Each structure stands twice: as structure tokens, then as C-alpha cells.
Ligand SMILES: Nc1ncnc2c1ncn2[C@@H]1O[C@H](COP(=O)(O)OP(=O)(O)O)[C@@H](O)[C@H]1O
């Protein structure tokens with residue numbers, strides 16, 4: 001079952017077409033990484049899902065229900081953490097969560113209990129200060145708490161870790177990891193190590209369309225050429241190999257990158273053995289999202 | 300209904316914790332006291348002036364003041380109170396758009412019309428309390444020093460000016476739904492009110508325009524029928540309701 005389905009979403013601002021037909025499906029119970037460069041249109045996509053922006057074309061379904069711009073019905077399935085969450089600064093964290101509970105219509109005692117539980121989860125229990133004195137990290141954590149208040153089927157977080165230091169980032173990732181039992185998590189980011197750490201599924205948004213989508217394992221394995229590092233002892237032999245094999249590239253003076261299948265590697269190694277070329281090391285390079293991302297973005 | 304009340308409670312908390320409720324309270328209490336105080340002090344001031352005038356060879360006859368002078372002051376001062384109120388509350392919507400606080404509230408499923416209704420209710424409630432408090436203070440002092448009975452239609456005349464405030468607030472709500480900054484809200488609200496005022500300068504339409512209500516103090520000296528204000532009152536009520544009603548679809552369509 002999919003919790004979110006985006007069909008052929010188009011959106012332009014003035015004469016700039018930001019989304020050019022986004023197709024995306026978020027399976028239930030996934031931690032879904034929505035990846036794209038700054039300005040790719042991640043926030044735009046998310047706001048359209050929330051009915052805060054009007055799409056030029058396309059349909060969006062949340063838990064099978066169609067999203068209608070300006071209306072809030074589908075938002076009852078969603079918990080949302082905006083990129084820069086802003087809360088009423090004159091309230092305390094507890095007051096804010098209780099306020100959210102009341103406008104969502106959860107009954108009072110249930111909502112109080114849930115607030116305490118969530119403040120505990122995000123590490124803000126016992127915080128008596130008003131929100132106006134909160135740090136970025138505290139606001140992000142309160143943001144996740146408010147988003148989870150009504151036990152949403154889908155938690156949407158817009159770049160929850162981008163503005164935080166490594167400690168703050170880890171805190172947020174741990175929280176997202178912890179809640180994946182209860183809800184589907186969709187979060188946007190341009191930090192690929194975050195994605196590798198917690199995501200089960202990913203989609204790449206580039207140039208207004210989704211260029212890759214699938215489970216993390218699928219994408220890491222898919223249409224990838226293997227990459228090996230071969231380090232010769234001397235520079236001249238590296239130069240020699242470069243001339244003999246077209247699919248070898250120079251990384252550093254005597255370090256070469258071999259791209260292709262294992263067969264390609266074996267051919268090179270046979271040549272090395274036949275010619276008794278002294279080598280320093282051979283290494284299989286682990287595929288990273290980073291390199292895949294760069295490949296995809298390059299086109 | 301519960302969500303509407305919750306949002307109103309939040310508005311109330313904001314008024315209290317940002318200190319706006321106290322500042323405006325002080326302003327209106329001050330205005331309420333100033334009305335009789337100015338009237339009370341006038342003879343004394345005149346005396347001071349007349350002494351120096353006498354030295355120059357001019358004489359002033361002693362002035363008699365009564366409740367009427369205090370009420371005249373009331374109608375001079377209440378526009379100041381209304382302007383202070385509008386200035387301090389003009390950001391009630393726009394601050395939420397600009398800071399983004401409304402985004403979370405709306406994505407929680409609160410219907411937008413409830414935002415409009417809650418804010419309007421708080422504005423109208425506060426204006427009413429401040430206005431009638433100012434009126435009550437002036438009334439009590441007048442009763443202590445003089446006689447309120449020399450002024451006719453006191454309550455009706457005051458109600459007319461209260462309605463002027465309601466209309467201005469309704470304009471402010473409509474422009475708050477339309478505009479992004481509180482400068483724009485203030486400019487448009489002022490502009491709309493000016494337009495109503497300019498219309499009232501045309502003799503044929505004067506009695507239909509709410510601006511007519513601003514001259515309700517004419518009732519106090521007697522000899523004027525309250526009935527001449529009925530049309531303006533009706534129009535003011537209709538315009539107020541229409542402004543608030545119109546701001547709901549506008550709000551539903553706006554980007555937050
Ligand atoms: N309200 C707007 N008006 C005009 N351009 C906008 C608006 N919102 C976003 N954009 C543009 O759309 C593009 C995508 O923005 P955004 O969705 O915020 O990207 P991301 O969240 O992926 O960084 C950017 O180039 C941005 O300048």
C-alpha cells in the first residue's frame with residue numbers, strides 16, 4: 001500500500017518551471033529520503049502535498065484521498081515539520097502541544113498524555129521556558145513532537161537536519177529512526193550520509209523530475225558499474241596502463257580507477273601479471289549515494 | 300467548536316503575554332479620565348490665562364463647565380483610542396503570515412474560517428470592552444462632578460461611535476486576509492475609511508454613510524432625532540458583516 005502518491009505534478013513560479021511532472025510513490029512504513037539539491041523543488045513538492053501551494057497540473061493522493069488546495073481534510077493523515085518551523089513564541093513547549101491537541105480535536109486527557117510522551121521522546125520534558133528562547137535544534141525537536149501529536153500515518157519533514165550541528169543532526173535522526181514503527185517518514189535532504197543512515201527508500205529530484213526512485217538497496221545496486229582502485233608502485237606503469245585500457249581513469253599519480261564488471265578487472269590484472277608490473281594495492285570501492293547522485297545529476 | 304475556542308484562547312494568551320492588552324487598557328482608561336479632567340481643569344486654566352490677559356487690558360468672563368464639556372472631550376478623544384487600537388492590532392494576521400506560525404496551525408487541520416472568526420471575535424471583544432470602559436469612566440466622573448442628565452441620547456450617541464470602531468475593525472480583517480504586511484493593512488484600512496468619509500461629504504448620500512455616525516455627538520444637545528442615524532447604522536452593520544464574510548473566501552484562497 002502507498003501512503004502518498006504524486007502523479008504528474010507540475011508547478012511554475014513566474015516563467016520558471018520548478019516541477020516538470022513529478023511522479024513519486026511513498027510506500028507505507030518506509031523511511032523515505034527525498035533527495036535533491038538546494039532549489040530543486042523539494043519544499044515546493046511538500047507544500048503542494050499539504051495543500052499549501054496550488055499545483056499547475058497533476059494529482060496528489062494521501063492515503064488514497066485526493067489533496068485539494070486550500071482544504072485541510074487530507075492533512076489529518078499528515079504530521080508536518082516545515083524547513084524553518086515557527087511556533088508561537090509566547091508559549092511554552094507544553095502549552096504549544098496542548099494547543100495543537102485542542103485544534104486537532106483529540107480529547108483533553110489523551111492529548112495531555114500524548115504531549116508528555118512526545119516531549120519525553122524529543123528530550124524537551126521539563127522545559128519550562130517560552131519558545132522564544134529556544135535554539136534551532138530545540139525548535140526542530142519540538143517540531144517533530146507537534147508533527148507526531150495526532151499519530152499521523154505520514155510524517156513529512158522538510159530538511160530536518162540541514163541547519164543543525166552534528167550532535168543536533170544525530171538527535172533528529174535518532175528520533176526519526178525511533179518513530180518509524182509508528183508512522184511512515186518522508187524527509188527531504190541534501191545530506192546523503194543522513195539518507196544512508198536511516199532511509200529504506202529514496203527518490204532523487206533533479207531538474208524538476210524524479211530521476212531515480214526505489215529502495216536504498218535497489219538504487220545502490222542498480223545500473224552501477226563496479227569501481228576498483230588499483231595502485232601501482234611506480235608512476236610509469238600507471239601511465240602505461242592508462243594507455244592500454246580505455247576504461248581506466250587516473251585518480252592520483254599512481255592511483256587508477258577501474259570501472260566496469262569484474263571481468264574488466266580480471267583483464268587488467270592479467271595484463272599486470274603477464275607484464276610483472278609491481279602493484280601496491282587493489283581495492284573494491286563501496287558504492288556511495290554521493291557518487292550515484294553526482295552521476296545522476298551530471299546526466 | 301473546540302478548535303475555535305482553542306484558537307481564541309491562543310489569541311487571548313497572545314494579547315496578554317505580549318502586553319498589548321495592558322498597554323491598550325492604560326490608553327483607554329487614561330482617555331476616560333482625561334475627558335472629565337480636561338473639563339474640570341478648564342475654568343482653572345482660563346483663570347490663569349485671564350490674569351495675564353487682564354494685564355494686557357482684556358477681560359474674560361468666567362466660564363461654566365458641565366457634563367456636556369466632558370462628553371465633548373469624549374468624542375474628541377475616542378478617535379485617538381480607535382487609532383491606537385488599530386495601530387497596535389494591525390499585525391494580528393500579517394505577523395502570522397510573515398513568521399510562518401499559521402502554517403503549522405493550518406496543517407493541523409484548523410479550518411481557515413475559524414482563524415478569521417477567532418481573530419475577529421477577539422478584536423471586536425477587546426474594542427467593545429475598552430470602548431465601554433472608557434465610556435463608563437467618563438460617565439461616572441461626570442455623575443460625581445455634574446449631571447449627566449443634561450445630555451440627551453447619551454447611550455445611543457455612544458453606540459454610534461462604537462459601531463464606527465466595529466466597521467473599521469471589519470475593514471482591517473478584510474485587508475488582513477488580502478494583504479501581506481501590516482503597513483499595507485493600515486494603508487488600505489485608512490484608505491477604505493477615507494473613501495467612506497469622502498462619500499459622506501456628498502449631501503445626497505450623507506445620511507447613508509457610516510461616516511455620519513462620527514457626528515453622533517450632535518444628539519447630545521437635543522433637538523435632533525435619533526431616527527436620522529438609522530440608515531447609517533444599518534449600512535454600517537451590513538458593511539461590517541460583509542467585510543468579515545468576504546474575508547473568509549479570500550483567506551481560503553490565499554497562500555500562507
Ligand atoms: N513563492 C515562490 N516564488 C517564486 N519562486 C519560488 C517560490 N518558492 C520557491 N521558488 C523557487 O522554486 C525553486 C524551488 O524551491 P524549493 O522548493 O524551496 O527548493 P528546495 O526546497 O528543494 O531547496 C527555487 O529556485 C526557488 O527560488
Ligand SMILES: [Mg+2]
Pocket residue numbers: 042043044083158159
Ligand atoms: Mg527547501
